[in-house]
Amino acid sequence: MFYKETGQFKSRYKDELAAFPLFEDKIGIGILCVLTFLVIPMFGLPGLNYEFAMGAIMIPCMIFIIMTLGLNILLGFAGQISLGTGAFSGVGAYAFYKFITIFPDINIIIALVLSGLVSAVVGVIFGLPSLKIKGFYLIVATLAAQFFLTWAFIRVAWLYNYNASGAIEGPNKEMFGIIMIGPQSAGMTRYYFVLVTLIVLTWLASNVIRGRIGRSWMMIRDMDIAAELIGIRPLVAKLSAFAFSSFYIGIAGALMVFFWLGAAEAESFDINHSFLYLFMVIIGGLGSITGSYMGAIFVWVVPVLIKEIGKSAFGFDAFVMENFSTILLGAMIIIILILEPHGLARLWQIAKQKLRLWPFPY
Amino acid sequence: MNEKVPKIIMEVKNINLRFGGVVAIQGVSFDIHEGEIRAIIGPNGAGKSSMLNVINGFYHPQEGEIWFDGQKRPSMEPYEVAKTGIARTFQNIALFKGMTTIENVMTGRQLQMNKNIFWQMLRYGPAIEEEVQHRKRCEEIIDFLEINHIRKTPVGSLPYGLQKRVELARALAMEPNLLLLDEPMAGMNVEEKQDMSRFIVEVNEEFGTTIALIEHDMAVVMDLADRVVVLDYGKLLADGTPKEVQSNQAVIDAYLGVPH
Numbered sequence: 001m002f003y004k005e006t007g008q009f010k011s012r013y014k015d016e017l018a019a020f021p022l023f024e025d026k027i028g029i030g031i032l033c034v035l036t037f038l039v040i041p042m043f044g045l046p047g048l049n050y051e052f053a054m055g056a057i058m059i060p061c062m063i064f065i066i067m068t069l070g071l072n073i074l075l076g077f078a079g080q081i082s083l084g085t086g087a088f089s090g091v092g093a094y095a096f097y098k099f100i101t102i103f104p105d106i107n108i109i110i111a112l113v114l115s116g117l118v119s120a121v122v123g124v125i126f127g128l129p130s131l132k133i134k135g136f137y138l139i140v141a142t143l144a145a146q147f148f149l150t151w152a153f154i155r156v157a158w159l160y161n162y163n164a165s166g167a168i169e170g171p172n173k174e175m176f177g178i179i180m181i182g183p184q185s186a187g188m189t190r191y192y193f194v195l196v197t198l199i200v201l202t203w204l205a206s207n208v209i210r211g212r213i214g215r216s217w218m219m220i221r222d223m224d225i226a227a228e229l230i231g232i233r234p235l236v237a238k239l240s241a242f243a244f245s246s247f248y249i250g251i252a253g254a255l256m257v258f259f260w261l262g263a264a265e266a267e268s269f270d271i272n273h274s275f276l277y278l279f280m281v282i283i284g285g286l287g288s289i290t291g292s293y294m295g296a297i298f299v300w301v302v303p304v305l306i307k308e309i310g311k312s313a314f315g316f317d318a319f320v321m322e323n324f325s326t327i328l329l330g331a332m333i334i335i336i337l338i339l340e341p342h343g344l345a346r347l348w349q350i351a352k353q354k355l356r357l358w359p360f361p362y
Numbered sequence: 363m364n365e366k367v368p369k370i371i372m373e374v375k376n377i378n379l380r381f382g383g384v385v386a387i388q389g390v391s392f393d394i395h396e397g398e399i400r401a402i403i404g405p406n407g408a409g410k411s412s413m414l415n416v417i418n419g420f421y422h423p424q425e426g427e428i429w430f431d432g433q434k435r436p437s438m439e440p441y442e443v444a445k446t447g448i449a450r451t452f453q454n455i456a457l458f459k460g461m462t463t464i465e466n467v468m469t470g471r472q473l474q475m476n477k478n479i480f481w482q483m484l485r486y487g488p489a490i491e492e493e494v495q496h497r498k499r500c501e502e503i504i505d506f507l508e509i510n511h512i513r514k515t516p517v518g519s520l521p522y523g524l525q526k527r528v529e530l531a532r533a534l535a536m537e538p539n540l541l542l543l544d545e546p547m548a549g550m551n552v553e554e555k556q557d558m559s560r561f562i563v564e565v566n567e568e569f570g571t572t573i574a575l576i577e578h579d580m581a582v583v584m585d586l587a588d589r590v591v592v593l594d595y596g597k598l599l600a601d602g603t604p605k606e607v608q609s610n611q612a613v614i615d616a617y618l619g620v621p622h
Contacts, residue, residue, distance in 0.1 A: 013494045013501075207485035211493060212475040214482075215461075219469055222458035229418060230536065231444035231473040240479075287460060 019206055036195055041188060048308070054187050055260075057301060062198045063255045064296040068280040069205055069289065070248025075278075076287035077209060078241030079221030080130050084142040085249055085277040087149035090269030092119040092250025093257040094159045097168040101161055108175045112197070112251055119250020120243040122149075127242030131235055146271055153266035169263040181258045190259045197255065201248060206289055208244065217241045218287075283333060285345025294344040303329050368395035370429075371572050372417070372540060377426035379412055379596075386412045387423065388596040394540065399566050400574045401587035401604075405616060408593040410576045411453060414542050417574075418450055419443040431539070445473060449538035451529045453545045453576075459518035463528050464497075466517055467504060470535025471496040500535055507531050507561060523554040527561070534565065541565070543575035547582060555579065559586060584608065592616070 008023060010016040020026050040058060044050035048057070071085050095115035099106055126145035130138055153159060160168050172182030179185045180193060208214050216237045219227035224234060257264040276299065284295020303325035310321035340347050372394040379387040387409045394400045402410045415421045417428065419440040428435045430446060438446075449470070458466050475496060481489035504510055507527050512520060517528055526546060533541055546562065547555045559582055565571050577583050583590060584604040592599040592607055594616040600607050607613055 013497045014490060017490065017493060017497070204483045208479070208482050211482040211485060211489060212472060212477065213479060215465065215469050216472060218461055218465075219458055219472075222460050223456045225420075225440075226452065226456035226458070227469075228440040229444055229450055230469055230532075231441050233441050 017210070019203075037192075041191060051187065052308075054191055056304060059187075059191055059194055059260050060256075061297055061300050062194045063252055063260055064277070064280060064300050065293050066198055066201055066248055066255065067252035067277050068284060068292040068296040069201065070245045070252060071277050071281045072284070072286065072288070072292045073205065073209070073217070073248065074241055074245035075281055076285075076291075077214060077221065078217035078238065078245075080127070080238060080241060081135065081139050082142040082242075082245075083139050083271065083274045083278065084126060084145035084149070086269045086271060086273035087146045088119050088123055088246045088249045089253025089256065089273070090149060090153055090266070091122045091246075092116060092253035093264060093269070094153060094168060095119065095250065096254035096258060097161075097170075098159070100171070100173060104173075108173065108180050108193075112254055115254045116247040116251040119253070120247040123242045123246025123249070124239050127239055127246075130238050130242065143271075146274055150266050150270055153269060165265075167263050167265045168257060170258040183262065194255055194259050197251070201251070202289065205248070209289070213240060213244075221287075279333065283336060283343055285343030288343070288345035290348065291343050291345030294348065298344060299329070299333075302332065368398070370394070371396040371431060372574075373429040374413075374417070375427040375429065377413070377416060377423045377428075379409075379416060379421055379423040379426075386421075386596050387416070387593075390426075390593065390596070390598045392591045392598065392601055394572060394574055395589075396572055397566070397570055398572060398588040399562070399586050400572075401583045401590045402574060402576045402593065403578070403580075403583055403590060404593035404599070407595075409596040410593055411544055412596075413593070414450065414544055414574075414576065417443075417542065418448065444536070447536070447539035448542065449533040449536040449540075450542040451526070451533050451544060451546060453548060455522075455525045455529055457517045457525055457529055457532070460516065462514050462516055463509060463520075463531075464500065464504065464513045466528055467500045467531045467535050468496065470532045471500065473536065500531075503531050503534050506564075507534075523550050523557075526550070526554075526558065530558075530561065530565075534569075534571075537569075538571060541571050541573045543573060543577075545576050545578065547577060547579055555582060562586060 008021070010021065015021065020029060040053075045053040045057060067085065067089060071082065074080050074082055092115045095118040096111055099111040099114055100108075103111075126142060129141035133141060154166065157163075157166075160166055163169075170181040170183075172179055172184050174180065178189055180189060209217075216227070216232050217240075219230065219232055220234060220237045220241075227237070228234060253269065257268065261268065280295040280299045281292065282295070283298055284293070285291025306325040306328055307318070307321045310316045310324060311318065316324070336344065336347075340350075370393045373392075375391045377387050377390045379385075390409070390413065402413060404410050412421060416423050419438045419442065422437050430448075435446075458469060461469070475492055477489045477492050481487060485493075504513060507530060509524065509527055509531060512524060512528075517525055520528065530543075530546065533543075543562070547558050550558065562573060562575070563586065566573055575586070577586075587604055589602060590604050590607045591601050592610070592613050599616055600610045600613050602610075
């Protein structure tokens with residue numbers, strides 16, 4: 001970066017272990033907070049319709065970042081491959097739906113945490129095969145979870161309260177006197193709720209990753225034999241990664257349905273979504289929290305923007321742009337992966353390294 | 363080493379290890395005294411690494427007993443063995459390549475850390491205190507092995523000799539009772555070998571750690587080791603001080619071959 005570590009000495013280990021040891025980073029995060037808490041809710045994004053900017057870009061982006069964080073913990077930090085992300089997010093969504101319909105007075109935050117925990121339990125159950133199998137074979141095992149769970153979302157009518165439509169819908173529900181979810185809730189309240197959830201979850205994830213448990217995941221990922229020799233039980237490390245990751249994914253699923261879509265069917269949790277989340281993680285960069293942010297934003301925002309630009313600037317109709325944006329996104333993914341297989345997070349790091357020396361190359 | 367009453371820290375008795383029809387180790391017994399440097403040597407395929415794997419709990423021998431700290435050890439998994447205080451380095455480096463040097467060394471402290479997930483999530487109070495306290499210890503070890511300058515480098519990008527040293531640091535961070543080194547000097551140049559030998563001796567003398575090492579460089583073995591075990595084709599060939607082993611006819615035959 002145009003700033004560097006030089007001259008910022010830490011005299012206590014505690015300071016060095018902080019999340020943002022550099023003064024300039026703290027300023028950067030402060031600016032981001034002001035932007036997301038004040039500027040964007042007031043003015044929207046430049047050049048875009050306000051409703052569109054909030055409803056189609058900001059809220060889904062933040063939800064997908066939580067999703068990507070969850071999958072990145074499993075795939076990037078613990079090295080266990082999963083294609084069941086979509087289904088696990090569905091578990092969170094359906095659990096949330098059951099909680100708020102069975103206990104209408106339940107606090108939304110409690111319901112959200114509980115549905116995350118339900119998703120974590122399901123994740124652990126379907127993570128059990130990871131103790132015996134690795135790599136491609138584990139993909140197949142998690143695929144089984146994906147298909148079984150989406151089947152259950154359709155066939156087990158109890159899950160959607162025997163609705164004729166087979167969909168789950170958010171009823172109007174208040175928290176502290178403000179309508180948080182449902183058709184009458186304001187986009188602004190939902191935006192702030194998702195934003196705060198995202199910040200809290202990011203903070204918790206970064207803490208866990210830098211501590212004992214996060215290290216045990218990375219040990220299993222990098223060299224499981226040596227990890228065992230240092231006293232890591234593979235059972236505990238792998239299943240805790242599945243649990244933690246599914247917890248995040250479950251919460252993201254509940255947020256997706258009740259704070260963004262408003263209603264959803266089993267299709268919102270199908271294998272295509274699992275692939276979408278996998279793309280986000282891989283494009284962003286495995287094993288990086290910044291990468292999770294970048295990947296989710298890139299994969300979600302680029303097609304939306306391409307569609308918008310095509311419609312407003314060139315007058316193409318929506319269907320043409322839909323296909324065109326898919327093609328363009330695919331091409332961009334390939335180009336990025338050829339340029340830098342470690343994703344956007346690595347590109348960002350390289351840029352930072354280069355900027356340290358800029359404008360003098362040596 | 364106390365010559366009069368050497369305390370036996372580990373004893374393997376009559377170990378037999380077979381993989382199907384292949385006999386890897388056949389009736390090998392030896393002991394390791396507390397505080398000594400014990401070398402295990404032998405030609406390739408003699409069963410040296412297998413022996414370490416048996417001690418580590420990777421392999422479970424069909425017959426034989428392992429006594430550790432005066433007690434007969436039941437069949438254990440590697441992570442259970444780690445809890446008894448046995449650390450190890452590998453012949454082909456087994457570092458966590460995605461992590462930095464300091465993180466790798468910190469992994470050695472995993473067993474001593476125990477704060478639960480909720481403190482870990484908050485990274486506050488006991489969790490951060492624990493982290494700082496172990497970080498201090500790890501920094502001491504990093505100082506000791508003179509790898510301060512690569513503290514924050516990802517280990518995957520380090521040269522071979524330094525990687526070996528980081529691996530030793532990680533094993534030392536476990537504060538083991540018994541340290542197993544599998545060819546700590548393989549593939550090193552003379553200078554690196556001298557450094558490594560110095561560290562091994564210092565670890566042994568300063569921390570009083572018992573060390574069992576496998577090594578092919580005879581000069582190193584004869585200099586470092588208090589006692590030497592020689593294996594050949596899975597059998598015990600000789601056991602004694604370096605001098606005794608050097609003059610043992612069976613050992614000379616195994617290394618140089620016998621005229622037919």
